């Protein structure tokens with residue numbers, strides 16, 4: 227039995243349908259009963275904050291997909307909630323006799339790193355010390371970040387923002403992260419590996435803006451601004467100052483090419499290449515109505 231946490235999220239949802247296609251025995255962890263019913267699969271209602279619910283959800287489980295939301299503002303003087311949540315899940319898994327955990331992490335995860343990199347670094351270290359077998363999936367940027375225009379970092383006119391003219395990211399479709407997780411959770415390969423996962427190419431924000439222009443049916447540009455201007459824009463969205471600065475420095479890292487290296491990990495694990503940005507958009511016609519009009 228496999229337990230899929232984060233089962234209603236961008237990656238978990240895809241994993242649920244891919245495990246179903248494979249005929250694998252799995253259970254989805256959901257916070258909301260109605261969302262569980264909508265998945266059309268076995269589910270357990272639980273919360274990363276509620277250790278008893280995690281213990282119940284892990285009953286009879288041998289393998290776990292661990293995915294939680296990324297970095298959020300920390301409680302004053304405390305650590306990021308995601309660290310506590312993932313530790314709770316790792317503790318519950320170990321206590322239940324789980325043998326193997328596939329953890330959705332992030333590229334460059336490291337203890338003491340900023341934001342998600344630090345949060346995932348801490349939980350990667352905790353998982354490694356647990357004695358259970360593990361695989362870390364380390365994607366850079368998700369294509370899914372562009373599904374919601376309101377969630378994209380943009381100026382008042384809807385133009386994407388970045389700190390360098392030729393900022394490139396090897397964005398990956400969560401469909402491919404899920405495909406890797408499905409292979410790992412239903413097979414015996416990949417134990418003890420940290421796998422940087424990417425799409426097929428590093429695409430520039432200029433190219434993304436051009437794709438979004440036709441997909442959203444309105445002009446989307448790309449504007450180069452300073453790291454401080456990005457932090458200010460993020461604070462304007464209501465982000466807490468420290469988090470805004472860390473996220474802005476992540477954008478500066480993108481400008482320096484930190485997320486542009488392409489790996490073969492998806493092909494190596496699944497036997498096929500990862501989806502391109504165009505294929506990703508074609509798989510989400512509801513979010514990109516302009517494609518249907520033009521094609």
Ligand SMILES: NC(=O)c1ccc[n+]([C@@H]2O[C@H](COP(=O)([O-])OP(=O)(O)OC[C@H]3O[C@@H](n4cnc5c(N)ncnc54)[C@H](OP(=O)(O)O)[C@@H]3O)[C@@H](O)[C@H]2O)c1
Pocket residue numbers: 231232233234235236237238256257258261272273274275293294295296297311330331332333342365366367368371400
């Ligand atoms: N976005 C990126 O570019 C990117 C890049 C690299 C790595 N990552 C990492 O990917 C992870 C997010 O993955 P994702 O985008 O697939 O997920 P997601 O869409 O953000 O969804 C989060 C999932 O966690 C569940 N959840 C939230 N709070 C919970 C709680 N207290 N207890 C139990 N479940 C809870 C949500 O359930 P509900 O439906 O109930 O809310 C949902 O299923 C993060 O760790 C992030 O650091 C993201």
